[in-house]
Amino acid sequence: MNFRGKNLAQAPAPVPVPAPKRFSLKVALWLLDSPRLGDKHSVKHLAGRLLKQPARQGVVVAQSRLGQMLCRDCGNARDRRIGHELLRQAARAGDRRAQLEFGRLCQRSAPEQARYWLELAAAQGSQEAGRLLKQGSLG
Template identity: 80%
Template sequence: MKLRGKPLASCASSSPLPPNKRFSLKVALWLLDSPRLGDKPSVKHLAGRMLKQPARQGVVVAQSRLGQMLCRDCGNARDRRIGHDLLRQAARAGDLSAQQEYARLCQAQEE
């Protein structure tokens, strides 16, 4: 999954999401949390595409979930690095699950 456009660090101070983007964020989170759908690669790909724009705009929950997906499910180093950056941003913003995942990743890198 490729993220193009603005660097992630410059997106932290954006305006709130418009209603149609909030809808896509909610749908993406619903897809990932759905027991039957959440494990399918095609659903993860779709949800990742839907989370990309909110994550760029600094929505913490989108950064956290997309970062977790990229770190866990992607095989290439570029996507894992982007996922790591997204998790770091979400962790700094106070997202508890991002803090836990980021700590786990940092601990695994040290070993």
């Protein structure tokens, strides 16, 4: 073997590794939607870890579900801030669940913003958003 010379410089470029399939996303959503498993802390923790990478890659449903989990189930302020931002991104992308949840989060601090997001969710068929709008407690 000759380790010096042109042979090393002409080595083929590394083959790019294909992006991971959406398997982890599907597993996470299945775990969260499972009636027997979805409420268990350890299952939520695993699902959150599985949702993390797709959410970072901009997968809207992953952003929405992870954002909801972080806002509802985490006790520290940092995780809630991250969840809030993920929900905002998913809501902007048109996710009805994220629009509803983000609207709920904004009700006390920014009622006009809450109304905006709830109206978008209601326009997409969210009955819960419609109910919250009819209560009239928003700006």
